[in-house]
Amino acid sequence: MTCNDWITGFLASDPPRSKSLVVTIFGDAIVPHGGMVWLGSLIELLAPFGVNDRLLRTSVFRLAQEGWLGAQRDGRRSSYAITPPAMARFVHAYRRIYAPLNVHWDGSWTLILNGDGALNAAERSTVRKELLWEGYSVIAPGIMGHPAADGPALDELLKRLGVAGKLFVVQGKAMRQVSGRALSDLVADGWDLSGVAQGYQQFIAQFEPLLAAVQAAEAEGGLAPQQAYVVRTLLIHAYRRVQLHDPQLPVELLPTPWPGALAYELTRAIYQAVYAAAEQHIDATLRREDVQAPAAEPAFFDRFGGLA
Numbered sequence: 001m002t003c004n005d006w007i008t009g010f011l012a013s014d015p016p017r018s019k020s021l022v023v024t025i026f027g028d029a030i031v032p033h034g035g036m037v038w039l040g041s042l043i044e045l046l047a048p049f050g051v052n053d054r055l056l057r058t059s060v061f062r063l064a065q066e067g068w069l070g071a072q073r074d075g076r077r078s079s080y081a082i083t084p085p086a087m088a089r090f091v092h093a094y095r096r097i098y099a100p101l102n103v104h105w106d107g108s109w110t111l112i113l114n115g116d117g118a119l120n121a122a123e124r125s126t127v128r129k130e131l132l133w134e135g136y137s138v139i140a141p142g143i144m145g146h147p148a149a150d151g152p153a154l155d156e157l158l159k160r161l162g163v164a165g166k167l168f169v170v171q172g173k174a175m176r177q178v179s180g181r182a183l184s185d186l187v188a189d190g191w192d193l194s195g196v197a198q199g200y201q202q203f204i205a206q207f208e209p210l211l212a213a214v215q216a217a218e219a220e221g222g223l224a225p226q227q228a229y230v231v232r233t234l235l236i237h238a239y240r241r242v243q244l245h246d247p248q249l250p251v252e253l254l255p256t257p258w259p260g261a262l263a264y265e266l267t268r269a270i271y272q273a274v275y276a277a278a279e280q281h282i283d284a285t286l287r288r289e290d291v292q293a294p295a296a297e298p299a300f301f302d303r304f305g306g307l308a
Contacts, residue, residue, distance in 0.1 A: 003213045003223060007230055010206075011050065016237050018051045019059040023068070024237040026082060027094045029229075029282050032300035036081035038289035045285055048230050077289075085160065092153050096248065097240055098303035101264050103148045105250035109183060110149035113168040114142045123163055130157055135247030137190030145186070148250045187253045199242040200259035207235065207266055214273045225284070228277035231270065239267045268304040275307055 016024070025045055030037050037045075039060075046056050060080055063069045068086045072079050082090055112131065114124060131144050134157065139145040158164045174183050214231065217223050223231065246260055254260070279296060286293035301307045 001209055001213050003210070003217055003227060003231060006210045006213050007227075007234070010234055014238075016049060016234070018046070018055045019062060020241075021046065021049060021051065021233075021237060022056070022059045022063060024240060025233060026069075027090050027097075027240075028233060028236045029278075031082065031087075031090055031094070032296040033282065033286055034294045034297075035087065036079055037286065039078040039080065041285050041289045042080065044288070045229075045282075048226060049233070088156055088160075092150075092156070093240075093244065097236065097243055100305045101251065101261055103248060103250050105147055105252045107183065108171045108173045109145045109147050109186065110151075110154070111139065111143055111145045111168075111170050111172060112136070112154075113170070114166075115168055118166040119163060123161070123166075126161055127158075127163055127167070130161060133244075135249075137186075137247070139186060139190060145190070146247070147183075147187070147253060148248065184253055187249060191247055191249070193247075193249075193255065196242075196246050197255070197259050199245060200263040203238060203242050203263050204259060204266060206238070207270065210235070211266060211270050211273075214270055218273060223274060223277055225277045225281035228274040229281040232274045232278040235267060235270050235274075239263065271304055272308060275303075 022042075025042075026035075026037075029045065042060070043053055043056055051059075060069055060071070064071050064080070067083055069080045070083045072081070114127075119127065128138075128144070132138075134146075134153070136144045136146045136149075154169070155164070158167065158169075210231065214223070222228075242263065243260070251258070283293070283295060
């Protein structure tokens with residue numbers, strides 16, 4: 001199977017939704033280049049995936065309505081940039097995607113308590129939804145928890161939701177003097193990891209043939225820039241959909257073997273092989289509309305533990 005065969009089959013069997021694909025391309029390709037893109041370049045970046053001008057305009061309009069993108073006009077031309085509030089969410093989400101799986105457990109849990117009813121019904125619903133999306137679980141009525149919480153990310157989330165200072169946020173460990181259940185048992189009670197594991201396994205089955213095709217192409221001189229860009233985009237789009245449902249539990253609390261570890265290594269291997277050629281296509285596309293479009297920022301090369 002060649003890379004073109006794989007791309008054709010993937011787009012036929014599991015075509016990405018245009019709005020979600022725009023989010024992937026902004027996060028993977030446009031944020032490292034300053035976070036702004038002219039509409040003409042964005043149209044060109046979406047074209048290989050079968051997203052036409054009309055679909056793209058509808059997608060960016062909806063993302064702008066939802067506060068993700070801001071639009072500007074310069075004469076007859078339009079540009080789109082990630083809004084400052086949305087940028088923090090992009091950075092956090094994509095840090096999760098590219099970061100090595102090395103979260104370890106110190107034996108403690110972060111617990112969030114709505115003890116005195118300081119939140120109204122709408123706030124409780126929003127906080128619960130956002131914390132579940134961040135990988136937290138309902139430990140008991142009014143209590144949500146996680147064994148490896150990201151403190152700065154949690155602080156940013158609570159401030160963004162307007163509930164900072166309204167909730168109790170504590171860390172706790174088992175008392176050595178008391179015979180109680182192991183805190184690790186809360187994982188089985190709080191998370192059903194079978195769906196996440198199945199998602200990773202399906203991802204592996206789908207992308208292992210792509211790795212073989214990419215390696216075969218490398219032996220013959222490598223992929224063309226646009227082809228490499230399409231591979232990289234579809235890779236991150238699919239991995240993002242699976243990985244962002246992963247609660248990011250510490251490695252000590254995960255089943256062994258954990259398919260998320262293999263999925264990460266597979267993604268890293270493909271990304272390493274195609275990112276440089278893909279950057280050539282991204283640079284050329286952005287600079288057709290803006291000759292001063294910046295190259296990828298230094299932080300881009302820290303992805304997946306460091307791009308060779």
